[in-house]
Amino acid sequence: MIFFILASTALNIVGSIFLLTGIAKVIEPWKFTQHITKLNLVSPKLTIPVALTFTAIESALGIALILGVFPTVIMPVSILLLFGLSMLTYWSTSTGKTEDCGCYNGLLKITPTQSLILNAIYIFLLIFGEFFGKYQPTILWQWLVVLITFIISYALAAGSLEYMQENGRPFIDFTPLKENRMWQIEWLGEDSKSLMSGSVIVVFMSPECSQCKHWLGVLKLVQWQDNLPAIVGLIDTENIQAGQDFVDKYFLNFPVVAVDKKFYRKLKIEVVPTAVLLEDGVIQEKWIGLMPMWFINKIK
Incomplete structure (x- = not known):
């Protein structure tokens, strides 16, 4: 009897994990x-169809495990x-393609080793x-x-993805950077x-981000126009010289501040570029x- 209870509990635990990670995605x-x-x-x-299908499978597997x-x-x-996901995590993190497994979609911050464990x-x-x-035999309603x-x-x-693509912001936002909230002075101190x-448009970028580089041309045009907001760029590097090198390399006409990576984590910036107006x-x-x-369309 006790083994049956433990077995059911074990499956409920794993099923709940699958369901929660699916919901996060x-x-x-x-x-x-x-x-x-x-x-x-x-x-x-195929990237989007694969991501959506995997998300649906993960959620369905969670429910299937919970219901038996x-x-x-x-x-x-x-x-x-x-x-298979463990092998993929080991390969992607050891080759530098990704920093983590991506399993928890930011819900849980863990190292690759912790993920494998x-x-x-x-x-x-x-x-x-x-x-x-x-x-018991599976019945139709299950x-x-x-x-x-x-x-x-x-x-x-x-x-959710379509809403993001059309509006440039998530339908549900869990970060400190939310609409109608004040920018906190302590986030950047004097800056x-x-x-x-x-x-002002504050743009969170990374020197390694390819999409950020696509934004730079537009941002430079915005900075030139008096009727549009001023631009301030942030890049996740503690090296001030690296920030200046970034400005020089792309001939940027707006200020760029180098910040600690911990600052990005504090504000839950997990996708770059991210910008706030x-x-x-x-x-x-x-x-x-x-x-x-x-x-x-407002840019001339």
Whole structure:
């Protein structure tokens, strides 16, 4: 009896993890999409469909494990998935393609080693659940719940991504950089004072970010026009000289401040470029990855 309870608990734990990570990807699918892009294993045209499909599968697997749907198939599939993801994590992080596994989509900050250890624990729990669990035959309503979870997860993730692409900001924002909030002086110290009056666009960038380089030409044009907000760039490097080298390399006409990487983590900047439009120090809009077309159309 005790082994049956432990087995059910083990599967509920792993199922809940799958479901939570799936939900995290549904809320912020652009992060997972960017992670897949870095892996460079699929065609750019397939990146979004692959990200959305994986998100839906992950959520559906979580529900299937919790409900005990067809365990003789679902559990081996889950074990193989975790094993494959572990190999992918080891390869991508050891080759420098990614910094982490991308599994938790920013929900949990862990090192690659910690990710591999957690995956090993999940695999152990699944094996334990498969050998010691006692399961009833799967009935129709359970299959329907799994199928509905797959469809809803895919649709919500697609909708969340479309909203981001159309509006340049997430539908649900968990970061300190939210609309109608004040920019905090302590975030940049003395450098924050110039942001507290007038219209200013603060752009979070990284020297290694290819998309950031596409933004630079537009930002330089914006800086030249008096009727548009001023531009202030931030790059995640502690080396002040590296910041100046970045300015010189791209002939930037706007100020760039080099900041500690911890600053990006504090403000939960996980995708670059990210920009915020300030009016007298109040955040009016937030753009992640894409500059909205209405603003681009204002540039002469």
